[in-house]
Amino acid sequence: NPTMTQNFIHDFIDEDIAQGGQFQGMTVHTRFPPEPNGYLHIGHAKAIFVDFGTAEKYGGLCNLRMDDTNPTKEDVEYVEAIQEDIHWLGYDWGDRFYFASDYFEQMYEYAVELIKKGLAYVCELTPEQFKEYRGDVNTPARSPWRDRPIEESLDLFARMRAGEFPNGKYTLRAKIDLASGNFNMRDPVIYRINHMHHHRQGDKWCIYPMYDYAHPLEDALEGITHSLCTLEFEDHRPLYDWVIANCDVPAKPRQIEFARLGINYTVMSKRKLRQLVEENRVSGWDDPRMPTICGLRRRGYTPRAIRNFSERNGVSKAASTVEFAFLEHCLREDLNLTAQRVMAVLRPVKLTITNYPEGQSETFSVENNPNDPEAGSREITFSRNLYVEAEDFLETPVPKYKRLYPDGPECRLKGAYLIKCTGCAKDENGNVTEIFATYDPESRGGDPADGRKVKGATIHWVDAATAVDAEVRLYDNLFTDADPDAGDKNFLDCLNPNSLEVLPNAKVEAGLAGVEAPASFQFLRQGYFCVDNKDSAPGHLVFNRSVSLKDSFKF
Numbered sequence: 001n002p003t004m005t006q007n008f009i010h011d012f013i014d015e016d017i018a019q020g021g022q023f024q025g026m027t028v029h030t031r032f033p034p035e036p037n038g039y040l041h042i043g044h045a046k047a048i049f050v051d052f053g054t055a056e057k058y059g060g061l062c063n064l065r066m067d068d069t070n071p072t073k074e075d076v077e078y079v080e081a082i083q084e085d086i087h088w089l090g091y092d093w094g095d096r097f098y099f100a101s102d103y104f105e106q107m108y109e110y111a112v113e114l115i116k117k118g119l120a121y122v123c124e125l126t127p128e129q130f131k132e133y134r135g136d137v138n139t140p141a142r143s144p145w146r147d148r149p150i151e152e153s154l155d156l157f158a159r160m161r162a163g164e165f166p167n168g169k170y171t172l173r174a175k176i177d178l179a180s181g182n183f184n185m186r187d188p189v190i191y192r193i194n195h196m197h198h199h200r201q202g203d204k205w206c207i208y209p210m211y212d213y214a215h216p217l218e219d220a221l222e223g224i225t226h227s228l229c230t231l232e233f234e235d236h237r238p239l240y241d242w243v244i245a246n247c248d249v250p251a252k253p254r255q256i257e258f259a260r261l262g263i264n265y266t267v268m269s270k271r272k273l274r275q276l277v278e279e280n281r282v283s284g285w286d287d288p289r290m291p292t293i294c295g296l297r298r299r300g301y302t303p304r305a306i307r308n309f310s311e312r313n314g315v316s317k318a319a320s321t322v323e324f325a326f327l328e329h330c331l332r333e334d335l336n337l338t339a340q341r342v343m344a345v346l347r348p349v350k351l352t353i354t355n356y357p358e359g360q361s362e363t364f365s366v367e368n369n370p371n372d373p374e375a376g377s378r379e380i381t382f383s384r385n386l387y388v389e390a391e392d393f394l395e396t397p398v399p400k401y402k403r404l405y406p407d408g409p410e411c412r413l414k415g416a417y418l419i420k421c422t423g424c425a426k427d428e429n430g431n432v433t434e435i436f437a438t439y440d441p442e443s444r445g446g447d448p449a450d451g452r453k454v455k456g457a458t459i460h461w462v463d464a465a466t467a468v469d470a471e472v473r474l475y476d477n478l479f480t481d482a483d484p485d486a487g488d489k490n491f492l493d494c495l496n497p498n499s500l501e502v503l504p505n506a507k508v509e510a511g512l513a514g515v516e517a518p519a520s521f522q523f524l525r526q527g528y529f530c531v532d533n534k535d536s537a538p539g540h541l542v543f544n545r546s547v548s549l550k551d552s553f554k555f
């Protein structure tokens, strides 16, 4: 049942609370730890939902922590964008905003303590030797430096910090178990030398802690009770627990792993998303085709649609790929309730009502949202010259075509009058430039006075006298392949060349003249559209198709 939500993490926490022990009377405390090296994507939205949502459910706390222990590629631009996106999704960390790099000094001290306890040593295997000495599943690893005297390791570690050695010359390794079946436990490197500028620490450090050592300490120092992370860290949990057990930390967090979110027809790794941006395959991180939070926002996604999507996918250990169509389904569901209905003609052709007096005009009152009685109604104008969709006319109809064609069936202009098509005008190339029709003055509002059956379709239109110009952008999947990451193909080879179609000459109702982002509308018969939050301006409206009306998703 797709509407039943399941979250095994909550079962675990319920157990922890029931058992008492270290979790006796605790406030559930989680954290969301993004690395500020890119923009957040819909996969992160799942993690945000898991981290902040769990805290919310238990009346607990959730920290926002920039995981900036790796000095490369990190940037304030990302730090700010991450905060904006989380707030936009509707979550808040209060004053619990941290940088992992702020704990470098404490991490260093814990490492010194480990050395003093005989639980860490300075190793000088080169990366090549490291591979050679690593052993295989059945053979224990070796390190000739494992029994280096404590005093010597302490001295070398201090000098590593002082900058005496080049990159790669020494590492600090935890002394755990060289024969462990879990390679992460075979004396993992916990510090490496890296002479690099850090976006926050400047040049203060030239040794940096490894993730597996740093992360449990960050969690413990912040008093995290449940450290929720993705499945690739499952094999690292013994090391996480080892660090917590062997450093004298103020809290004992529990790591729980859940499956990453994957979505078809897109890629989700920041590295690949960055490549799309840097190679100008898309217009930026916020290109409406991107699975980033800022891209989805610009596409017209609502926080509620994304939260519903995350919730309804559930949280489990089973990796699965969710259909993009389900994300669209969640958006459609939300906008169906909230979006104002308007008329917009995307590929306009002029329609002239030949028996409607020239210079005359009138207004119709039309409802804003049939699903929301509170939404009220608005006035739209009508006159002799209108715009209709080019595809709503065919000079020679195909079988079952029920729209406009010469001497074709009576059609309804939505909310206005019944008309019959009488012919068209064409240019020298044979393109239709104008459609002619007559209207029934007795059908005001769209229904015939004598109750006769209307055989043609209902067609949307806008009044040429008051219409506003707009640019409309239609989007399709960014990739033609459902799994661009699969096999050994290059994901760039399956980019969809038709993922963006720009319609520069659309005509929209006069009432839309002043709209601004983040407004969303249902363009009748066309789909849901939002005002582009970057390129739209008064005098040059730009709309993005968020999602079409037709739901292809099947439960």
Ligand code: ATP
Pocket (backbone or CB within 6 Å): 032, 033, 034, 035, 036, 042, 043, 044, 046, 047, 067, 228, 229, 230, 259, 260, 261, 262, 268, 269, 270, 271
């Ligand atoms: P990427 O491979 O996209 O760079 P990452 O895990 O390196 O992802 P982080 O910035 O470290 O990116 O992610 C912050 C948090 O979000 C982590 O706890 C991570 O596990 C989680 N996360 C990242 N991608 C997903 C995903 N697709 N589904 C669920 N959680 C995710």
Ligand code: MG
Pocket (backbone or CB within 6 Å): 035
């Ligand atoms: Mg990460």
Ligand code: MG
Pocket (backbone or CB within 6 Å): 035, 270
């Ligand atoms: Mg990453």
